[in-house]
Amino acid sequence: MTDSHTPPDEATWLLADVPLRSRFLLGTAGYPSPQVLQQAIAASGTGVVTVGLKRELAGDGSGAQGAFMDIIRASGARLLPNTAGCRSAREAVTLAHMARELLGTHWIKLEVVGDEHTLQPDPFELVAAATQLVRDGFEVFPYCTDDLVSCQRLLDAGCRILMPWGAPIGSGQGLLNPWALRTLRARLPGVTLIVDAGLGAPSHAAQAMELGFDAVLLNSAVAQAGDPVRMAAAFAHAVRGGWLGHAAGLIAAQDMAVASTPVGGRPFDL
Amino acid sequence: MTEPATAAVTPITVQVGGQPHALPAGCSLAALVEQLGHAPDSVATAVNGAFVARAQRAHHALADGDQVQCFKPITGG
Numbered sequence: 001m002t003d004s005h006t007p008p009d010e011a012t013w014l015l016a017d018v019p020l021r022s023r024f025l026l027g028t029a030g031y032p033s034p035q036v037l038q039q040a041i042a043a044s045g046t047g048v049v050t051v052g053l054k055r056e057l058a059g060d061g062s063g064a065q066g067a068f069m070d071i072i073r074a075s076g077a078r079l080l081p082n083t084a085g086c087r088s089a090r091e092a093v094t095l096a097h098m099a100r101e102l103l104g105t106h107w108i109k110l111e112v113v114g115d116e117h118t119l120q121p122d123p124f125e126l127v128a129a130a131t132q133l134v135r136d137g138f139e140v141f142p143y144c145t146d147d148l149v150s151c152q153r154l155l156d157a158g159c160r161i162l163m164p165w166g167a168p169i170g171s172g173q174g175l176l177n178p179w180a181l182r183t184l185r186a187r188l189p190g191v192t193l194i195v196d197a198g199l200g201a202p203s204h205a206a207q208a209m210e211l212g213f214d215a216v217l218l219n220s221a222v223a224q225a226g227d228p229v230r231m232a233a234a235f236a237h238a239v240r241g242g243w244l245g246h247a248a249g250l251i252a253a254q255d256m257a258v259a260s261t262p263v264g265g266r267p268f269d270l
Numbered sequence: 271m272t273e274p275a276t277a278a279v280t281p282i283t284v285q286v287g288g289q290p291h292a293l294p295a296g297c298s299l300a301a302l303v304e305q306l307g308h309a310p311d312s313v314a315t316a317v318n319g320a321f322v323a324r325a326q327r328a329h330h331a332l333a334d335g336d337q338v339q340c341f342k343p344i345t346g347g
Contacts, residue, residue, distance in 0.1 A: 027347030037345070052346025055339050056313060057287045057306075069343055082346050090319065097321040098314030098341050169347070219347030 020047040027219025044232040082109040089129035123150035134158030146180035167198025174204035202238030209242025282334035300327035313340040
């Protein structure tokens, strides 16, 4: 039986033309154990997980990393490899090509860091790398700041998705500049926007979704929680709640009280 | 003019993840990957910062001083 209160388009959305049910993208790093990671992925309901690449010296057989990939593959989630650690467009392009060969996906979360202290993305290298990678046939998911003009340059480069930060990676501060994120949403209405990085609490994810973002991507807030599996579920509820709230149409905030009970004045004229 | 026969056996040294690695001259990237103990499809490779596709490794002869990197998937955010 269909729930009459369920919006007809809630079940799926399109990310780079791929239908997904969840608007929650989850990172896979820093969990207490592979088993907890596996359970957190399941509890999150995510359809997309991020992975990285690491330089290897000598072969180690299948080992721990082989087990990790088995868990990821078994989850059924799509892979979104990243270019974490890159400091230049050239490095990021090389790593993206490696990821595509290793993991069999043309999706790439493009990270090019420009500042070691804040891990702030370098907008110039980001645009250069995105331009090349789009030419090379990649679907580029750039991890970027909330600066409108650099976001527009990424779109000019051929990106269809933007992933502005809420706050610095792993900081858990939430949305430091809601105005900038709201402005991005308003100025780029047809673009898939995903808040990536800096979220610490489920309420932060709900806030991002209430701003009209299409999805959120996070890692540390779940992986480093006291109970990552329960936190994954909490974020899943928050993302869905925030999205439903936005879809339902939020009321405009008012400076002053507006009476809600239609009593028509005071109940007694004493 | 023909190269001296000894040139073909002069060893070279490449850097693998920053570590020196002695190889016979003319060694291919595919041979190095095997020597390192990696299954061919378990790693992606780059030489001097440029991606070398799996299909090209057998044809990619390494030169003295080359910087070789092999990458594997890991957890990531």
